[in-house]
Amino acid sequence: MCSSRKILWSLLLLSVVEVGLGVASIVLGAVGISWVRGHHKPQQGDASPVWSGLCFLVCGMCGLLCARKRTGLIMILFSACCICGLIGGILNFQFVRALNKRPDSMHSIHLAAMTLACLGISSCTLSTWLTCRLASSEQQRMFLEREHSLHHSHEMTEKEILDNSSNGIPQISYNGHGTASP
Secondary structure (H helix, E strand, O other): OOOHHHHHHHHHHHHHHHHHHHHHHHHHHHHHHHHHHHHOOOOOOOOHHHHHHHHHHHHHHHHHHHHHOOOHHHHHHHHHHHHHHHHHHHHHHHHHHHHOOOOOOOHHHHHHHHHHHHHHHHHHHHHHHHHHHHHHHHHHHHHHHHHHHHHHHHHHHHHHHHHOOOOOOOEEEEOOEEEEOO
């Protein structure tokens, strides 16, 4: 089983990759849009790499936040962002694939956009899985802390019972000699 530290480092690395994929996809989409505007009227799907890149970028930034602060709410937010990135990547791939069938299309830019979409989809899928592993690890850690705390309070209760064995009257100690307080 992976330790929590390994999961965190993997999540951090994957989040940096997602940020990079998001930026690359946004840039590639902007290049594609500028080329399309010069040659013909923009169509549905020409801007899809920008939108999926934005999803990957937000997902990566939430992943960086999740690796830093491991609260339940942030883990849920990150999982939701990963799912949105996954959906955005799939839609981007489908739109670009449809654009690639045009006779005047830019095959190299479309191939790069589809490759970035596939990498982003894979990254979002792995991030979602790692977040589930991290949540499980954190839940186990919190359970062990709570169990240790309950065990420690149980020991303190036993000590108080032994110290207060004089019919409920607390003992006051003067120079090592115990006397009952009035």
